[in-house]
Amino acid sequence: MMSRHTIPDTRRWVVKIGSALLTRDGQGLERGMLTPWVEQMAAHRAAGREIVLVSSGAVAEGMARMRWRARPKTLHELQAAAAIGQMGLIRAYEDCFQAHGLHTAQVLLTRDDLANRARYLNARSTLRTLLKLGVVPVINENDTVATDELRFGDNDTLAALVANLIEADLLILLTDQDGLFDQDPRRHPDARLISATRVNDPQLDVVAGGSVTGFGTGGMVTKVRAARLAARSGTPTIIAPGRGEAVLSRIGLGEPVGTLLIPCQEPQAARKQWLAGHLQVRGRLILDAGAVRALRDKGTSLLAVGVKGVQGAFNRGEVVACVDEAGQEVARGLVNYDAEDTNRIKGQSSARFESILGYLDDEELIHRDNLVLL
Numbered sequence: 001m002m003s004r005h006t007i008p009d010t011r012r013w014v015v016k017i018g019s020a021l022l023t024r025d026g027q028g029l030e031r032g033m034l035t036p037w038v039e040q041m042a043a044h045r046a047a048g049r050e051i052v053l054v055s056s057g058a059v060a061e062g063m064a065r066m067r068w069r070a071r072p073k074t075l076h077e078l079q080a081a082a083a084i085g086q087m088g089l090i091r092a093y094e095d096c097f098q099a100h101g102l103h104t105a106q107v108l109l110t111r112d113d114l115a116n117r118a119r120y121l122n123a124r125s126t127l128r129t130l131l132k133l134g135v136v137p138v139i140n141e142n143d144t145v146a147t148d149e150l151r152f153g154d155n156d157t158l159a160a161l162v163a164n165l166i167e168a169d170l171l172i173l174l175t176d177q178d179g180l181f182d183q184d185p186r187r188h189p190d191a192r193l194i195s196a197t198r199v200n201d202p203q204l205d206v207v208a209g210g211s212v213t214g215f216g217t218g219g220m221v222t223k224v225r226a227a228r229l230a231a232r233s234g235t236p237t238i239i240a241p242g243r244g245e246a247v248l249s250r251i252g253l254g255e256p257v258g259t260l261l262i263p264c265q266e267p268q269a270a271r272k273q274w275l276a277g278h279l280q281v282r283g284r285l286i287l288d289a290g291a292v293r294a295l296r297d298k299g300t301s302l303l304a305v306g307v308k309g310v311q312g313a314f315n316r317g318e319v320v321a322c323v324d325e326a327g328q329e330v331a332r333g334l335v336n337y338d339a340e341d342t343n344r345i346k347g348q349s350s351a352r353f354e355s356i357l358g359y360l361d362d363e364e365l366i367h368r369d370n371l372v373l374l
């Protein structure tokens with residue numbers, strides 16, 4: 001099993017710096033704050049590690065520049081603040097990394113970019129190319145265009161999906177606390193730090209609370225969820241204190257910093273991770289009990305004969321959720337027929353597809369290679 005001892009051998013890191021840490025309670029960015037992190041990341045780069053940075057703080061920096069004291073309420077003001085602040089964020093990182101002879105690249109992503117297969121593959125190749133060129137990508141959500149339904153919302157989720165995208169060896173979430181505690185240390189001064197546990201530890205759902213500062217988003221809830229997402233590519237997560245002395249250097253040495261969340265499954269194939277990380281599905285297929293058993297226990301493809309109902313308007317090749325009769329999601333996958341044709345062939349064996357539809361594309365409704373169990 002992986003442990004702290006294996007961390008020094010990790011090569012590709014995603015480091016996320018959270019809003020709560022960067023904003024200094026709404027005062028905006030201060031370059032001096034970035035200096036130690038950048039210095040340590042540059043040292044890791046020089047030692048052969050690849051680093052992708054996910055940085056929050058655009059909205060807060062935009063607010064500070066416009067001298068807005070309260071977080072704006074309307075979406076367009078928030079998006080304007082993000083656009084203003086992102087300039088400062090990127091400029092600050094560029095200056096700091098340049099001082100170490102390193103180039104940076106700005107990458108702004110929306111949830112849709114990772115949900116669309118072609119754009120996902122493009123983002124992956126671009127990031128890989130940047131890493132090969134020795135550049136440090138600095139990623140944030142593209143807040144200017146992201147609408148509510150299309151948002152990651154918090155950068156923990158974004159960082160985890162980036163870790164999946166590039167199959168990172170380690171995800172580090174730098175925050176304003178020493179790590180994950182058994183209760184929120186802001187409210188309970190006697191809270192105790194959890195040093196390491198597996199991502200499927202049910203205790204995690206009990207202890208992780210939300211964010212209370214008004215600057216961070218999601219708190220520990222989204223960090224635990226991010227660790228579980230990252231685990232799909234076999235990537236362990238460390239939630240660590242951004243203000244801790246030499247925090248990134250110590251993590252690289254395998255020292256017991258923060259909270260280590262350990263994956264407990266074999267890494268999934270990249271295509272399956274993409275499916276599982278898909279935050280939006282186009283439709284739902286309601287399966288009978290036999291089909292649920294076949295998917296879960298036998299790892300088979302989904303056949304139309306086991307489908308009782310079809311919901312949503314989806315096209316061939318889009319992602320749909322497979323739910324049991326109680327509505328619980330069992331799996332998701334890329335469907336081989338559009339919603340209208342799926343409705344016509346549901347409950348039927350593939351031998352009848354041609355007479356019903358006038359053509360036969362695939363015998364399976366979802367092939368097992370394009371299906372991931374949840």
Ligand SMILES: Nc1ncnc2c1ncn2[C@@H]1O[C@H](COP(=O)(O)OP(=O)(O)O)[C@@H](O)[C@H]1O
Pocket residue numbers: 017018019020021056156174175176177179180181182183184185186207208209210211212213215216217218219220
């Ligand atoms: N069990 C817990 N352990 C540590 N912090 C917790 C816990 N539950 C809730 N929190 C809160 O999570 C906050 C960090 O999350 P957040 O504000 O979203 O930061 P960031 O911007 O770094 O993502 C902490 O300031 C803390 O108040």
Ligand SMILES: N[C@@H](CCC(=O)OP(=O)(O)O)C(=O)O
Pocket residue numbers: 017018019020055056057058059060082140141143153154155156215216217218219
């Ligand atoms: N994209 C937003 C950050 C979202 C956010 O606050 O996330 P987090 O750092 O996880 O609390 C920004 O740059 O302001």
